Amino acid sequence: MSIILWLVIGGVVGWLASIVMRRDGSQGIILNIVVGIVGALLGGWLISPLVGAGTINSGDLSIAGLLVSFLGAVILLAIVNLISRNRVR
Numbered sequence: 001m002s003i004i005l006w007l008v009i010g011g012v013v014g015w016l017a018s019i020v021m022r023r024d025g026s027q028g029i030i031l032n033i034v035v036g037i038v039g040a041l042l043g044g045w046l047i048s049p050l051v052g053a054g055t056i057n058s059g060d061l062s063i064a065g066l067l068v069s070f071l072g073a074v075i076l077l078a079i080v081n082l083i084s085r086n087r088v089r
Helices: 005-018 031-045 063-085
Strands: none
Touching: 005 031, 005 063, 031 063
């Protein structure tokens, strides 16, 4: 898969996950791309063996692959929310 396509799909997945987790106002495009790609890694590690689908990192551009990547990004943002909520401001 082309690196440009990987970055664009990772950015869209990260952006959609940030909207679902209500963190869209605090993230920029670079962080959305990072969340999408790292979330896809997390989804590939946690969810992919359960459903038998790949992720965007493995080149799987099917609906199941995009959903696994999206769910991994949501899990990543949920972990970030838990950590940042407990931090003293």
